[in-house]
Amino acid sequence: MTSYIAIDWGSTNLRAWRYENGECIDERRSEAGVTRLEGRTPVEVFDSVTAGWPVTSVPVVMAGMVGSNAGWLSVPYLSCPVSLGKLASQLTRVEDKAWIVPGLSVDSESNHNVMRGEETQLLGAITLAPNRVYVMPGTHSKWVVTEQDTVCDFRTVMTGELHHLLLRHSLVGAGLPPQQANERAFCEGLETGSNDSSILARLFEVRAAHVLGSRPREAVSEFLSGLLIGHEVALMSQTFPTSGGVTLIAGSSLAQRYQHAMTFAGLPVQLLDGDRAFQHGMRSIANDLAD
Structure with a gap:
């Protein structure tokens, strides 16, 4: 084991961990994602977050x-297909302060896709929870097909962002009261989304149902979440070779919803915490750097 600092720096948040001899001795979090620097430079944010660290x-x-x-x-x-073992040898140095892990891409006639950050989770997952297909839900969900440590292909499904846009910036969510947890509404949406080949015609019904009093106005978010996640899982399980099951790499907030959808679809699933996968991947890269 080695001593190192790992940073997960996304669009809206930043998380940093300091390791000594393989043990995490400090963790810091910031809302200074790359789209929320608020006038500061990346160097200034980096120096602030790592202040006092070696x-x-x-x-x-x-x-x-x-x-x-x-x-x-x-x-x-x-470019995919690519071995995840190549990540450590393809790092980019930035201002003599840190190394940045490269993202992955697919650029073919039938698929144009990119990822950044998920490749590090995958590097950890192939050791912690090996599988052929991996699913990483979120704002932009990733479905990844592999052969051992090689990423062969992946697709992105904008489920999380679509839920946010429909609820916050469309007629579907206009005038709604604060939303509440409602498992029954989620399950109803899940069943509808899983069984429809296309949900485009269902989206306006999300609004119409509460206007007509058929669904509580406080449960629209839950129904919409089930509708979108159910459709995502049903569609992608037909697109990817999922007969052997999938590894779901997720935090607790989304893990339960996707597990429910996958169980409904008859899809075997093993769960791996997203932070654990990321940190294991970072450890692997840091160890290669130290060699």
Whole structure:
């Protein structure tokens, strides 16, 4: 084991961990994602978050949107198919302060896709919870197909962002009261989304149902969540070779919803915490840097 600093720097948040001899001895969080710098430079945010840490004497490895064209430095993608074992040898140095992990890309006639940050989770997952298909839900859910440590293909489903846009910026969510947890509404949406080949015609019904009094106005968010997640799982389980099940890499807030949808679809699933996968991947990269 080695001593190092790992940073997950996304669009809206930043998380940093300091390790000594493989043990995490400190953790820091910030809302200074690359789209929320509020006039500060990435260097200033980096120096603030790592203040007092030995950044000049241990490897500092960063992953996520920090390596995008909106981040600190635009780092090239690695084209799929690609072995995740190549990540450590393809890092980009930034201002003699840290290393940035490259993202992955697919660029074919039938699929144009990119990821940043998820590749590090995958590197951890192939050891902690090996599978052929991995699912990483979120604002932009990733479905990834692999062969051992090689990422062969992946697709992105904008389920989380679509839920937010419909609820906050469309007629579907206009005039609604504060939303409440409602398992029954989620399950009803899940069943509807799972069984429809297309949900486009269902979206306006989300509004119409509460206007007509058929569904509580406080449960619209839950129904919409079930509708979108159910449709995502049903569609992607037909697109990817999921007969052997999937590894779901997620935090607790989304894990239960996706597990429910996958169980409904008859899809075997094993769960891996997203932070654990990320940190294990970072450890692997840091160890390679120290060799």
